[in-house]
Amino acid sequence: MKLNKLIYGILGIFAFSSCADQMEYHEYKSDGEEFVKLNFGNVGGLVTTIYLDLDTDFGNYSGALLASATDESEYAYSSNEIADFYNGSWSATNAKSSMWTTCYRAIANCNIYLDKFTGLTFPEQKLNDDYGKQMNRYNNYQYEVRFLRAYFYFNLVRQYGAVPFSDHMLEAEESNTLTRKPAKEIFDYIISECDDIKNLIVEDYSALQGNDAFPSEERGRANKRAVLALKARAALYAASPLFNPTNDKTLWKRAVEANKELIDDYDPSAVNLVDNYSSLWGVDNYKDTREIIFSRRAxxxxxxxxxxxxxxxxxxxxxxxxxxxxxxxxxxxxxTGLAWNEQGSGYLESDPYEGRDPRFAMTIARNGETGWPIWNTEALETYQNGANGEPNTGGTPTGYYLKKYCQGDIDLRDNSTKKVAYHTWVTFRLGEFYLNYAEALFRYLDNDPYKIDPEFGTSANDMVYKTRKRAGMPAFPAEMSADAWWKKYKNERMVELAFEGHRFWDVRRWKEADKHFTSIDEMKITKNGSGFVYTRNTVNRQWDDKMYLFPIPRTEIMKNPNLEQNPGW
Incomplete structure (x- = not known):
């Protein structure tokens, strides 16, 4: 396959705009390899093309989030394709294969870049005043691309386990003969790549703003902390039961070390989590350099x-x-820090939302709430036959609506002048890695959440308090059993990271879907005079252990007979 067809036939080339605060992408036509090598902008455009394939989840399934395939949420329209994950319609011919296609397209472009477009000197531009600064920028591209390639391989191994692997350009015939590389080797590769480039890639773009070679729009690019974050997340997944069935303690230690390395890169004397939890998904979240490590702005x-x-x-x-x-x-x-149904919690059945973890009100809209969205002057009526409840089309089947990642000032009414806004998907943020560190310590130290190993100087219980402290929640109680602590840890992770794309994968890597994905609870609310009656309704969902990993798309197996299908599919 010719290089120009491989690059331009698939994606085209994109160039940077001069917009100061985000990376925007504008397509233009080109003629092939020599054209790309002509100047900095063309080569930079190819790198930008690869960034375009980074994943987000603002409703990838015709509006449904991946969260609606978990116990986090239920999509209001039962005919939506998200239901395939739990109604028996998922199969190798309905393989939900966009990640496979996107990641391998991006990896192919990474390999093209690294094989064909590194080591250039751009002789025709040597007399330009900014030549040195542009070369500094160009020389960093190779490390960004290596990070991106490792990131796309992480998304693949997380989803499929063993996957075909190549770190160089392939002809179509060669790509259709690859076998699946074991998941452990893919994780090892990702971690090794991160170690190789962590001290070579730009450390902090925000510190370079005002430098002509690294203007402010570069905040959307990968830096050292993004590399450390990928390494830390990959190490945690590699150590988890789905990929570590023998509970190899060396993998848990590697996960501890990788998450510690990222956390230690921050100022230990500073408060590194943002004060306002809801700002993490606000319209200006891309400006945050305290907690958000890497993000993708639309x-x-x-x-x-x-x-x-x-x-x-x-x-x-x-x-x-x-x-x-x-x-x-x-x-x-x-x-109290207690669950609603624990004795002494302070929960009132007559006022079920009073006194909850503050993150509840920042994430979820409930019956009777006012000012959601901001322009709505009426209290929400999520009860049966209420203005926002069932049986209205799209009326909530659970009794609740989503706030997180929604911009409350967007006004969808016809006469509004505020109808759109930018949205930025958070790929890595520090809050996740405090929790990752806690989990890795817990497992490495024989499920003792209070043990402090001299090598690491902290306990799992200390680490999990970081996100709770920001929310104003009390620390976990002392002297909990291992099982009780693990249950409470999973609960904290579900709350802190709700709708950020983690729950679907966490439950799988823990191999605990039989505990969490076989049913969901709804709240059916009925109006009773001046008050309300709250009735729980359990909805069963289908689960089969083959679903821990995705099926390899049948079309891919037809093209490549060396691909073996995942068990059960």
């Missing part, structure tokens, strides 16, 4: 997330991804 303003998730019954709003009662139950009582 290249245009939209209101898709809002139109799919604002409460049904409001103008232009469809309902959409409705948080479950299962998720609501995970939000403990603020004063």
């Amino acid at each position: 290249n245009k303003e939209t209101s898709t997330m809002e139109s799919y998730n604002f409460p049904a019954g409001l103008s232009g709003s469809k309902g959409g991804n409705c948080p479950t009662q299962t998720l609501v139950d995970a939000y403990e009582m603020k004063e």
